[in-house]
Amino acid sequence: xxxxxxxxxxxxxxxxxxxxxxxxxxxxxxxxxxxxxxxxxxxxxxxxxxxxxxxxxxxxxxxxxxxxxxxxxxxxxxxxxxxxxxxxxxxxxxxxxxxxxxxxxxxxxxxxxxxxxxxxxxxxxxxxxxxxxxxxxxxxxxxxxxxxxxxxxxxxxxxxxxxxxxxxxxxxxxxxxxxxxxxxxxxxxxxxxxxxxxxxxxxxxxxxxxxxxxxxxxxxxxxxxxxxxxxxxxxxxxxxxxxxxxxxxxxxxxxxxxxxxxxxxxxxxxxxxxxxxxxxxxxxxxxxxxxxxxxxxxxxxxxxxxxxxxxxxxxxxxxxxxxxxxxxxxxxxxxxxxxxxxxxxxxxxxxxxxxxxxxxxxxxxxxxxxxxxxxxxxxxxxxxx
Ligand SMILES: Cc1cc2nc3c(=O)[nH]c(=O)nc-3n(C[C@H](O)[C@H](O)[C@H](O)COP(=O)(O)OP(=O)(O)OC[C@H]3O[C@@H](n4cnc5c(N)ncnc54)[C@H](O)[C@@H]3O)c2cc1C
Numbered sequence: 001x002x003x004x005x006x007x008x009x010x011x012x013x014x015x016x017x018x019x020x021x022x023x024x025x026x027x028x029x030x031x032x033x034x035x036x037x038x039x040x041x042x043x044x045x046x047x048x049x050x051x052x053x054x055x056x057x058x059x060x061x062x063x064x065x066x067x068x069x070x071x072x073x074x075x076x077x078x079x080x081x082x083x084x085x086x087x088x089x090x091x092x093x094x095x096x097x098x099x100x101x102x103x104x105x106x107x108x109x110x111x112x113x114x115x116x117x118x119x120x121x122x123x124x125x126x127x128x129x130x131x132x133x134x135x136x137x138x139x140x141x142x143x144x145x146x147x148x149x150x151x152x153x154x155x156x157x158x159x160x161x162x163x164x165x166x167x168x169x170x171x172x173x174x175x176x177x178x179x180x181x182x183x184x185x186x187x188x189x190x191x192x193x194x195x196x197x198x199x200x201x202x203x204x205x206x207x208x209x210x211x212x213x214x215x216x217x218x219x220x221x222x223x224x225x226x227x228x229x230x231x232x233x234x235x236x237x238x239x240x241x242x243x244x245x246x247x248x249x250x251x252x253x254x255x256x257x258x259x260x261x262x263x264x265x266x267x268x269x270x271x272x273x274x275x276x277x278x279x280x281x282x283x284x285x286x287x288x289x290x291x292x293x294x295x296x297x298x299x300x301x302x303x304x305x306x307x308x309x310x311x312x313x314x315x316x317x318x319x320x321x322x323x324x325x326x327x328x329x330x331x332x333x334x335x336x337x338x339x340x341x342x343x344x345x346x347x348x349x350x351x352x353x354x355x356x357x358x359x360x361x362x363x364x365x366x367x368x369x370x371x372x373x374x375x376x377x378x379x380x381x382x383x384x385x
Pocket of ligand 1: 089123124125126129130131132133155156157158159200203208357360361362363364365366367
Protein backbone atom coordinates (compact mmCIF):
# COMPACT_ATOMS: atom_id res chain seq x y z
CA UNK A 1 0.00 0.00 0.00
CA UNK A 2 2.89 2.30 0.94
CA UNK A 3 4.67 1.53 -2.36
CA UNK A 4 1.45 2.24 -4.26
CA UNK A 5 1.03 5.57 -2.49
CA UNK A 6 4.59 6.52 -3.52
CA UNK A 7 3.91 5.49 -7.13
CA UNK A 8 0.72 7.56 -7.18
CA UNK A 9 2.53 10.58 -5.76
CA UNK A 10 5.31 10.30 -8.36
CA UNK A 11 2.76 9.98 -11.15
CA UNK A 12 0.82 12.99 -9.83
CA UNK A 13 3.97 15.11 -9.68
CA UNK A 14 4.94 14.17 -13.22
CA UNK A 15 1.48 14.99 -14.65
CA UNK A 16 1.32 18.23 -12.67
CA UNK A 17 4.64 19.39 -14.12
CA UNK A 18 3.54 18.40 -17.63
CA UNK A 19 0.23 20.28 -17.33
CA UNK A 20 1.90 23.41 -15.95
CA UNK A 21 4.49 23.48 -18.73
CA UNK A 22 2.74 22.08 -21.79
CA UNK A 23 -1.00 22.56 -21.29
CA UNK A 24 -1.92 25.58 -19.13
CA UNK A 25 0.02 28.17 -21.17
CA UNK A 26 -2.00 27.27 -24.30
CA UNK A 27 -5.55 26.74 -23.09
CA UNK A 28 -6.93 30.15 -24.01
CA UNK A 29 -5.77 29.59 -27.60
CA UNK A 30 -7.38 26.15 -27.66
CA UNK A 31 -10.64 27.56 -26.27
CA UNK A 32 -10.64 30.12 -29.08
CA UNK A 33 -9.83 27.48 -31.71
CA UNK A 34 -12.54 25.16 -30.37
CA UNK A 35 -10.37 22.08 -30.14
CA UNK A 36 -7.19 20.69 -28.62
CA UNK A 37 -4.34 20.19 -31.09
CA UNK A 38 -3.33 16.79 -32.38
CA UNK A 39 0.17 17.17 -31.00
CA UNK A 40 -1.20 17.29 -27.43
CA UNK A 41 -2.47 13.74 -27.96
CA UNK A 42 0.85 12.68 -29.44
CA UNK A 43 2.79 14.23 -26.59
CA UNK A 44 0.53 12.62 -23.96
CA UNK A 45 0.73 9.32 -25.83
CA UNK A 46 4.53 9.42 -25.76
CA UNK A 47 4.40 9.94 -21.98
CA UNK A 48 2.06 6.96 -21.54
CA UNK A 49 -0.85 9.12 -20.33
CA UNK A 50 -3.36 7.99 -22.98
CA UNK A 51 -2.94 4.27 -22.40
CA UNK A 52 -3.25 4.20 -18.62
CA UNK A 53 -6.13 1.71 -18.62
CA UNK A 54 -5.22 -0.04 -21.89
CA UNK A 55 -3.59 -3.46 -22.14
CA UNK A 56 0.23 -3.54 -22.22
CA UNK A 57 0.09 -6.00 -25.20
CA UNK A 58 -1.39 -3.14 -27.24
CA UNK A 59 0.79 -0.31 -26.01
CA UNK A 60 -1.10 0.51 -22.82
CA UNK A 61 0.09 0.80 -19.23
CA UNK A 62 -2.28 -1.73 -17.62
CA UNK A 63 -3.00 0.59 -14.67
CA UNK A 64 -6.24 0.75 -12.70
CA UNK A 65 -8.68 3.65 -12.55
CA UNK A 66 -6.84 5.38 -9.69
CA UNK A 67 -4.23 6.55 -12.22
CA UNK A 68 -6.98 7.86 -14.48
CA UNK A 69 -8.37 9.76 -11.49
CA UNK A 70 -4.98 11.39 -10.89
CA UNK A 71 -4.71 12.29 -14.59
CA UNK A 72 -8.17 13.93 -14.57
CA UNK A 73 -7.44 15.86 -11.34
CA UNK A 74 -4.17 17.18 -12.69
CA UNK A 75 -5.45 18.02 -16.19
CA UNK A 76 -8.22 20.03 -14.55
CA UNK A 77 -5.60 22.36 -13.09
CA UNK A 78 -5.25 23.91 -16.56
CA UNK A 79 -8.63 25.58 -15.94
CA UNK A 80 -10.03 24.64 -19.36
CA UNK A 81 -12.51 21.83 -18.80
CA UNK A 82 -12.63 21.00 -22.52
CA UNK A 83 -9.07 19.68 -22.33
CA UNK A 84 -9.71 16.78 -19.92
CA UNK A 85 -13.03 16.17 -21.70
CA UNK A 86 -11.34 15.75 -25.08
CA UNK A 87 -8.53 13.59 -23.69
CA UNK A 88 -10.81 11.35 -21.66
CA UNK A 89 -13.37 10.93 -24.44
CA UNK A 90 -10.49 9.60 -26.53
CA UNK A 91 -8.73 7.43 -23.95
CA UNK A 92 -11.54 6.26 -21.70
CA UNK A 93 -14.82 6.60 -23.59
CA UNK A 94 -13.91 5.64 -27.18
CA UNK A 95 -10.89 3.36 -26.88
CA UNK A 96 -11.24 1.38 -23.70
CA UNK A 97 -14.28 -0.55 -24.89
CA UNK A 98 -12.36 -1.69 -27.98
CA UNK A 99 -9.55 -2.85 -25.71
CA UNK A 100 -11.99 -4.65 -23.39
CA UNK A 101 -14.11 -6.40 -25.99
CA UNK A 102 -12.50 -6.06 -29.43
CA UNK A 103 -10.76 -8.80 -31.40
CA UNK A 104 -6.94 -8.91 -31.42
CA UNK A 105 -7.03 -7.49 -34.97
CA UNK A 106 -9.25 -4.57 -33.93
CA UNK A 107 -7.10 -3.84 -30.89
CA UNK A 108 -3.97 -3.83 -33.04
CA UNK A 109 -5.60 -1.49 -35.55
CA UNK A 110 -7.18 1.00 -33.13
CA UNK A 111 -6.01 0.53 -29.53
CA UNK A 112 -2.28 0.63 -30.25
CA UNK A 113 -2.36 3.92 -32.23
CA UNK A 114 -4.86 5.36 -29.73
CA UNK A 115 -2.37 4.71 -26.91
CA UNK A 116 0.35 6.64 -28.74
CA UNK A 117 -1.99 9.44 -29.78
CA UNK A 118 -1.49 8.69 -33.48
CA UNK A 119 -5.24 8.08 -33.92
CA UNK A 120 -7.84 10.06 -31.98
CA UNK A 121 -11.15 8.47 -30.96
CA UNK A 122 -14.73 9.59 -30.35
CA UNK A 123 -17.75 7.74 -29.00
CA UNK A 124 -20.92 8.02 -31.08
CA UNK A 125 -24.06 6.95 -29.27
CA UNK A 126 -26.48 9.91 -29.12
CA UNK A 127 -28.75 10.57 -32.12
CA UNK A 128 -31.09 13.43 -32.95
CA UNK A 129 -34.04 11.28 -31.74
CA UNK A 130 -32.36 9.14 -29.07
CA UNK A 131 -30.24 10.31 -26.15
CA UNK A 132 -31.18 9.03 -22.70
CA UNK A 133 -33.07 6.17 -24.32
CA UNK A 134 -30.09 4.40 -25.90
CA UNK A 135 -32.32 1.47 -26.88
CA UNK A 136 -34.15 3.78 -29.32
CA UNK A 137 -31.18 4.46 -31.63
CA UNK A 138 -32.02 4.18 -35.32
CA UNK A 139 -28.66 4.21 -37.13
CA UNK A 140 -28.58 0.87 -38.94
CA UNK A 141 -25.73 -1.42 -39.93
CA UNK A 142 -26.58 -4.12 -42.44
CA UNK A 143 -24.27 -6.94 -43.48
CA UNK A 144 -23.13 -6.93 -47.09
CA UNK A 145 -20.59 -9.64 -47.83
CA UNK A 146 -17.57 -9.02 -45.60
CA UNK A 147 -18.72 -5.47 -44.76
CA UNK A 148 -21.43 -3.70 -42.84
CA UNK A 149 -23.20 -0.74 -44.46
CA UNK A 150 -24.18 2.01 -42.01
CA UNK A 151 -26.92 4.64 -42.44
CA UNK A 152 -28.00 7.22 -39.90
CA UNK A 153 -26.86 10.20 -37.87
CA UNK A 154 -25.26 11.03 -34.53
CA UNK A 155 -25.21 14.31 -32.65
CA UNK A 156 -23.38 16.08 -29.80
CA UNK A 157 -20.30 13.90 -30.41
CA UNK A 158 -17.24 15.12 -28.49
CA UNK A 159 -14.04 14.93 -30.58
CA UNK A 160 -16.41 14.52 -33.56
CA UNK A 161 -14.46 16.86 -35.85
CA UNK A 162 -10.94 15.76 -34.85
CA UNK A 163 -11.53 12.01 -34.50
CA UNK A 164 -9.79 9.43 -36.70
CA UNK A 165 -12.25 6.77 -35.58
CA UNK A 166 -15.67 6.73 -33.97
CA UNK A 167 -16.79 3.87 -31.75
CA UNK A 168 -20.37 3.91 -32.98
CA UNK A 169 -23.61 2.44 -31.65
CA UNK A 170 -25.65 0.92 -34.48
CA UNK A 171 -28.79 -1.15 -34.85
CA UNK A 172 -28.01 -4.63 -36.15
CA UNK A 173 -31.00 -6.44 -34.72
CA UNK A 174 -34.58 -6.01 -33.49
CA UNK A 175 -35.86 -2.77 -31.88
CA UNK A 176 -34.75 -2.18 -28.29
CA UNK A 177 -31.61 -2.87 -26.31
CA UNK A 178 -31.01 -6.37 -27.68
CA UNK A 179 -30.46 -5.21 -31.26
CA UNK A 180 -27.53 -2.82 -30.75
CA UNK A 181 -23.89 -3.37 -31.73
CA UNK A 182 -20.77 -1.24 -31.43
CA UNK A 183 -18.74 -0.80 -34.59
CA UNK A 184 -15.52 1.15 -35.11
CA UNK A 185 -15.85 3.56 -38.03
CA UNK A 186 -12.57 5.07 -39.32
CA UNK A 187 -13.01 8.68 -40.40
CA UNK A 188 -11.77 7.83 -43.92
CA UNK A 189 -14.48 5.18 -44.43
CA UNK A 190 -16.50 5.91 -47.56
CA UNK A 191 -19.83 7.51 -46.65
CA UNK A 192 -18.68 8.92 -43.29
CA UNK A 193 -19.37 12.66 -43.14
CA UNK A 194 -19.25 15.40 -40.53
CA UNK A 195 -21.99 17.83 -41.52
CA UNK A 196 -21.56 20.36 -38.73
CA UNK A 197 -19.36 21.44 -35.86
CA UNK A 198 -21.71 22.50 -33.06
CA UNK A 199 -21.35 25.76 -31.14
CA UNK A 200 -21.60 25.16 -27.41
CA UNK A 201 -22.24 27.26 -24.32
CA UNK A 202 -19.02 26.03 -22.67
CA UNK A 203 -16.20 23.44 -22.62
CA UNK A 204 -14.91 25.30 -25.66
CA UNK A 205 -11.60 23.48 -26.04
CA UNK A 206 -13.50 20.26 -26.71
CA UNK A 207 -14.99 20.11 -30.20
CA UNK A 208 -18.49 18.70 -30.64
CA UNK A 209 -20.07 17.61 -33.91
CA UNK A 210 -22.89 16.05 -35.83
CA UNK A 211 -21.91 12.94 -37.76
CA UNK A 212 -23.68 11.20 -40.63
CA UNK A 213 -23.33 7.77 -42.20
CA UNK A 214 -24.48 7.59 -45.81
CA UNK A 215 -24.11 4.01 -47.05
CA UNK A 216 -20.93 4.07 -44.99
CA UNK A 217 -19.04 0.85 -45.52
CA UNK A 218 -16.71 -0.70 -42.95
CA UNK A 219 -15.39 -4.27 -42.64
CA UNK A 220 -17.50 -6.64 -40.56
CA UNK A 221 -14.45 -7.27 -38.41
CA UNK A 222 -14.85 -3.71 -37.04
CA UNK A 223 -17.78 -4.87 -34.89
CA UNK A 224 -16.65 -4.76 -31.25
CA UNK A 225 -17.39 -8.04 -29.45
CA UNK A 226 -20.55 -9.92 -30.37
CA UNK A 227 -23.11 -8.70 -32.86
CA UNK A 228 -26.10 -7.34 -30.89
CA UNK A 229 -23.98 -7.24 -27.72
CA UNK A 230 -23.42 -3.48 -27.86
CA UNK A 231 -25.93 -2.33 -25.24
CA UNK A 232 -24.17 -4.21 -22.43
CA UNK A 233 -20.79 -2.83 -23.56
CA UNK A 234 -22.18 0.72 -23.58
CA UNK A 235 -23.61 0.30 -20.07
CA UNK A 236 -20.31 -1.13 -18.77
CA UNK A 237 -18.43 1.77 -20.37
CA UNK A 238 -20.69 4.25 -18.56
CA UNK A 239 -19.01 3.28 -15.25
CA UNK A 240 -15.67 4.83 -16.22
CA UNK A 241 -17.33 7.73 -18.07
CA UNK A 242 -19.49 8.70 -15.09
CA UNK A 243 -16.55 8.45 -12.71
CA UNK A 244 -14.58 10.77 -14.99
CA UNK A 245 -17.41 13.32 -14.94
CA UNK A 246 -17.75 13.07 -11.14
CA UNK A 247 -14.00 13.71 -10.86
CA UNK A 248 -14.22 16.67 -13.25
CA UNK A 249 -17.06 18.15 -11.18
CA UNK A 250 -15.07 17.76 -7.94
CA UNK A 251 -12.04 19.39 -9.53
CA UNK A 252 -14.23 22.23 -10.84
CA UNK A 253 -15.50 22.86 -7.31
CA UNK A 254 -11.94 22.93 -5.93
CA UNK A 255 -10.90 25.47 -8.57
CA UNK A 256 -13.98 27.59 -8.01
CA UNK A 257 -13.45 27.68 -4.26
CA UNK A 258 -9.79 28.63 -4.72
CA UNK A 259 -10.86 31.46 -7.01
CA UNK A 260 -13.60 32.62 -4.62
CA UNK A 261 -11.24 32.51 -1.62
CA UNK A 262 -8.60 34.62 -3.34
CA UNK A 263 -11.17 37.12 -4.64
CA UNK A 264 -13.06 37.26 -1.34
CA UNK A 265 -9.88 38.19 0.54
CA UNK A 266 -8.64 40.70 -2.04
CA UNK A 267 -11.82 42.51 -3.06
CA UNK A 268 -12.91 45.33 -0.77
CA UNK A 269 -16.38 46.84 -0.42
CA UNK A 270 -17.61 49.24 2.27
CA UNK A 271 -14.12 49.39 3.72
CA UNK A 272 -13.46 45.68 4.21
CA UNK A 273 -12.74 42.45 2.37
CA UNK A 274 -15.82 40.62 1.09
CA UNK A 275 -14.90 37.71 3.36
CA UNK A 276 -15.23 40.13 6.26
CA UNK A 277 -18.97 39.48 5.83
CA UNK A 278 -20.11 36.40 7.72
CA UNK A 279 -22.74 35.64 5.07
CA UNK A 280 -20.03 35.03 2.47
CA UNK A 281 -17.94 32.91 4.82
CA UNK A 282 -20.98 30.76 5.55
CA UNK A 283 -22.00 30.37 1.93
CA UNK A 284 -18.48 29.28 1.00
CA UNK A 285 -18.41 26.93 3.99
CA UNK A 286 -21.55 25.27 2.60
CA UNK A 287 -19.81 24.94 -0.79
CA UNK A 288 -16.74 23.43 0.87
CA UNK A 289 -18.98 20.90 2.63
CA UNK A 290 -20.63 19.94 -0.68
CA UNK A 291 -17.19 19.44 -2.22
CA UNK A 292 -16.04 17.22 0.66
CA UNK A 293 -19.19 15.08 0.39
CA UNK A 294 -18.84 14.78 -3.41
CA UNK A 295 -15.19 13.80 -3.07
CA UNK A 296 -15.99 11.16 -0.43
CA UNK A 297 -18.74 9.62 -2.57
CA UNK A 298 -16.56 9.68 -5.67
CA UNK A 299 -13.67 8.06 -3.78
CA UNK A 300 -15.99 5.32 -2.54
CA UNK A 301 -17.27 4.72 -6.08
CA UNK A 302 -13.70 4.53 -7.42
CA UNK A 303 -12.71 2.04 -4.69
CA UNK A 304 -15.65 -0.20 -5.59
CA UNK A 305 -14.94 0.10 -9.32
CA UNK A 306 -11.25 -0.77 -8.86
CA UNK A 307 -12.20 -3.73 -6.65
CA UNK A 308 -14.49 -5.00 -9.43
CA UNK A 309 -17.52 -4.79 -7.12
CA UNK A 310 -21.06 -4.00 -8.23
CA UNK A 311 -21.15 -0.20 -8.08
CA UNK A 312 -23.64 1.11 -10.61
CA UNK A 313 -25.72 2.74 -7.87
CA UNK A 314 -22.75 4.31 -6.07
CA UNK A 315 -21.24 5.62 -9.32
CA UNK A 316 -24.62 7.11 -10.29
CA UNK A 317 -24.90 8.77 -6.87
CA UNK A 318 -21.37 10.17 -7.20
CA UNK A 319 -22.00 11.54 -10.70
CA UNK A 320 -25.41 12.95 -9.71
CA UNK A 321 -24.23 14.57 -6.49
CA UNK A 322 -20.91 15.92 -7.78
CA UNK A 323 -22.28 17.44 -11.00
CA UNK A 324 -25.38 18.94 -9.35
CA UNK A 325 -23.28 20.29 -6.45
CA UNK A 326 -20.89 21.88 -8.94
CA UNK A 327 -23.80 23.91 -10.36
CA UNK A 328 -24.73 25.21 -6.90
CA UNK A 329 -21.10 25.94 -6.00
CA UNK A 330 -20.62 27.72 -9.33
CA UNK A 331 -23.60 29.99 -8.70
CA UNK A 332 -22.29 31.03 -5.29
CA UNK A 333 -18.66 31.40 -6.33
CA UNK A 334 -19.58 33.42 -9.43
CA UNK A 335 -21.78 35.73 -7.33
CA UNK A 336 -18.90 36.80 -5.07
CA UNK A 337 -17.07 38.04 -8.19
CA UNK A 338 -19.86 40.51 -8.97
CA UNK A 339 -19.60 41.79 -12.57
CA UNK A 340 -16.22 40.17 -13.08
CA UNK A 341 -17.92 36.77 -12.62
CA UNK A 342 -19.73 37.34 -15.91
CA UNK A 343 -16.66 38.19 -17.99
CA UNK A 344 -15.13 35.64 -20.38
CA UNK A 345 -11.65 36.71 -19.25
CA UNK A 346 -12.45 35.51 -15.72
CA UNK A 347 -11.66 31.86 -14.94
CA UNK A 348 -14.59 31.71 -12.54
CA UNK A 349 -17.00 32.77 -15.29
CA UNK A 350 -15.67 30.06 -17.60
CA UNK A 351 -15.90 27.41 -14.88
CA UNK A 352 -19.49 28.52 -14.20
CA UNK A 353 -20.67 27.95 -17.77
CA UNK A 354 -18.59 24.80 -18.24
CA UNK A 355 -20.44 23.09 -15.35
CA UNK A 356 -23.68 23.04 -17.27
CA UNK A 357 -22.60 20.15 -19.50
CA UNK A 358 -22.06 17.59 -16.80
CA UNK A 359 -25.56 17.07 -15.46
CA UNK A 360 -26.37 15.99 -19.04
CA UNK A 361 -23.38 14.15 -20.61
CA UNK A 362 -22.88 10.39 -20.04
CA UNK A 363 -26.40 10.11 -18.60
CA UNK A 364 -28.49 12.96 -17.26
CA UNK A 365 -29.21 13.60 -13.60
CA UNK A 366 -32.69 12.19 -14.17
CA UNK A 367 -31.20 8.94 -15.49
CA UNK A 368 -28.82 8.82 -12.49
CA UNK A 369 -31.80 9.24 -10.14
CA UNK A 370 -33.60 6.44 -11.97
CA UNK A 371 -30.64 4.09 -11.45
CA UNK A 372 -30.33 5.03 -7.77
CA UNK A 373 -34.09 4.55 -7.35
CA UNK A 374 -33.90 1.12 -8.99
CA UNK A 375 -30.89 0.03 -6.94
CA UNK A 376 -32.63 1.24 -3.78
CA UNK A 377 -35.84 -0.68 -4.40
CA UNK A 378 -38.00 2.33 -5.25
CA UNK A 379 -39.28 1.14 -8.62
CA UNK A 380 -42.96 0.28 -8.57
CA UNK A 381 -43.66 -3.44 -8.32
CA UNK A 382 -46.38 -5.50 -9.95
CA UNK A 383 -48.80 -4.87 -7.07
CA UNK A 384 -48.39 -1.07 -7.06
CA UNK A 385 -51.14 1.06 -8.49
C1 LIG B 1 -21.18 18.78 -24.13
C2 LIG B 1 -21.77 17.47 -24.49
C3 LIG B 1 -20.97 16.47 -24.99
C4 LIG B 1 -21.51 15.23 -25.35
N1 LIG B 1 -20.69 14.27 -25.87
C5 LIG B 1 -21.26 13.11 -26.31
C6 LIG B 1 -20.43 12.12 -26.95
O1 LIG B 1 -19.21 12.27 -27.05
N2 LIG B 1 -21.04 10.99 -27.42
C7 LIG B 1 -22.37 10.78 -27.31
O2 LIG B 1 -22.84 9.74 -27.76
N3 LIG B 1 -23.18 11.71 -26.72
C8 LIG B 1 -22.64 12.86 -26.22
N4 LIG B 1 -23.44 13.80 -25.62
C9 LIG B 1 -24.88 13.58 -25.57
C10 LIG B 1 -25.41 13.25 -24.18
O3 LIG B 1 -24.99 11.97 -23.77
C11 LIG B 1 -26.93 13.38 -24.27
O4 LIG B 1 -27.23 14.76 -24.47
C12 LIG B 1 -27.64 12.87 -23.02
O5 LIG B 1 -27.53 11.47 -22.92
C13 LIG B 1 -29.14 13.25 -23.03
O6 LIG B 1 -29.74 12.92 -24.23
P1 LIG B 1 -30.62 14.01 -25.01
O7 LIG B 1 -29.83 15.24 -25.15
O8 LIG B 1 -31.15 13.37 -26.23
O9 LIG B 1 -31.80 14.35 -24.02
P2 LIG B 1 -33.17 13.53 -23.87
O10 LIG B 1 -32.90 12.08 -23.68
O11 LIG B 1 -34.10 13.93 -24.97
O12 LIG B 1 -33.72 14.11 -22.50
C14 LIG B 1 -34.18 15.47 -22.39
C15 LIG B 1 -34.53 15.70 -20.90
O13 LIG B 1 -35.57 14.79 -20.51
C16 LIG B 1 -35.13 14.02 -19.41
N5 LIG B 1 -35.71 12.68 -19.51
C17 LIG B 1 -35.59 11.80 -20.53
N6 LIG B 1 -36.22 10.64 -20.22
C18 LIG B 1 -36.73 10.81 -18.97
C19 LIG B 1 -37.47 9.97 -18.08
N7 LIG B 1 -37.81 8.72 -18.41
N8 LIG B 1 -37.85 10.47 -16.88
C20 LIG B 1 -37.51 11.72 -16.53
N9 LIG B 1 -36.78 12.57 -17.32
C21 LIG B 1 -36.42 12.12 -18.52
C22 LIG B 1 -33.63 14.01 -19.48
O14 LIG B 1 -33.06 13.71 -18.23
C23 LIG B 1 -33.34 15.41 -19.97
O15 LIG B 1 -33.39 16.29 -18.89
C24 LIG B 1 -22.91 15.02 -25.22
C25 LIG B 1 -23.72 16.03 -24.69
C26 LIG B 1 -23.17 17.24 -24.33
C27 LIG B 1 -24.07 18.32 -23.78
